[in-house]
Amino acid sequence: MKAVVAREYGTHEVLAVEDVPAPRPGPGQILVRVRAASLNPADLRMLSGAERASAPLEFPHVPGNDFAGTVAEAGPGVTRFAAGDEVFGLGMPRPAAAAAALVSSPPSLTTGTVAEYAVFEADAPALALRPAGLDPVRAATLPTAGLTALPLVRADAFGPGRTVLVVGASGGVGTAAVPLLAATGAHVIATAAGGDGEHVRGLGAAEVIDYRAADTAEAVLERRPDGVDTLINLVLRGDDVLEAARAVRPGGRVLTIAFPAPERDDVRIVLTDARPGDLDALAAKALDGTLPPPPVRTYALDDAVRAYADLATRHTAGKLVVLP
The missing domain is CATH 3.40.50.720 (NAD(P)-binding Rossmann-like Domain)
Known part of the structure; x- marks a missing residue:
């Protein structure tokens, strides 16, 4: 599969689009064909090594947390989702499991969403079914932004x-x-x-x-x-x-x-926090107009390195979204 890959710590300049083996789902996991992946500053912070002491990356590293896509395969023991389901949500890099445990219980982890395929933990509340009326690009902009905004409003x-x-x-x-x-x-x-x-x-x-x-x-x-x-x-x-x-x-x-x-x-x-039902509530607010769509710039996967360069070096209003 194609994916954005880093083979060492650094800035966006260490990223490249490469052909790499597709991940496989294990027990309790799902494999998702990614349709849209939203970029976040945290992707670049992890890549910089700023979190190395608590969450050392494993290379090659595929960045990306937020996504919308289609379940391609459910691993053993998965009952929440099935192949063909449309889903959206977020996952954190597996080395950041301790930090991910602060976001949701059980923690939501991923192999990296800026790729054609990614693996996620099926039972994490930071994943949900995508309603039919919510298009993949809009859904991919919701998870990190919405699951950080909700705790702020609750605080x-x-x-x-x-x-x-x-x-x-x-x-x-x-x-x-x-x-x-x-x-x-x-x-x-x-x-x-x-x-x-x-x-x-x-x-x-x-x-x-x-x-x-x-x-x-x-x-x-x-x-x-x-x-x-x-x-x-x-x-x-x-x-x-x-x-x-x-x-x-x-x-x-x-x-x-x-x-x-x-x-x-x-x-x-205030930290990002995913409670059961939060993503469903955010999707409903997006559909009823309570949450208007942000400005969005989209990029093909082959242009994803440029997307990260834009995130790092340009004023960004709204969200940048890669379409694998």
Whole structure:
């Protein structure tokens, strides 16, 4: 089969499209013919070696977590899925089993989704049947983004009368978090580059701040001198989070998904979390319009290395999706 492969740690430049043996499903596993694979910054972080101490990669390594596809074969003991089922979800590289256990129980692992075929653990709640009305590309954009946005929304008492600042609203997680927050009735202030502002408003943001044209905290405090109730940070790292946190009222909360995070009592790290039924709920919200589709750029598998280069070096709004 064709797959994107790395044979050593490095940047996107160590990736290549190669012919490699297709994986085989073992007991409790399914083999999926991948129809769409959505890229995530975490793919490049793993490749860089930043997680080497806790999750050393095995080479050759095929990147990719998010996918939509068709079950080609069910391994021994699998009863949840059968050949021909349309499925979607996410899996983490097998060396990252300890981290995957924090995402779902049982952990969701994969051989890598940016490939023609990938193997997954059948019973992981981070996998689900794809509804007929949800096309594969849209389904592939949902898992990591949606399963990170849902825990953020669950982490605070969002609702009418609450104000929330979302930093990094035009990225993959932001395009899921903003409409979910808006659906609670919270007043959403979002940051986005100038060209992405209208799209973020369309997702449900009541106000948009162009972070390239103004200091985010100062712009918020000009509008709301008492500050916002909650900051949701999707992109800033380290002390940059604290700069944005100046916009939070005394006693407010700071939620972040970006590492490293500042070590402060009012800063809470929120991890991707897959509970049973979450993917079904996200699919239903995508179908009923609660979760509008993000901007998507698609690439053929032969162009997947360029997709990772774009992810690494270009401003990306929405999601990049490879179509094996």
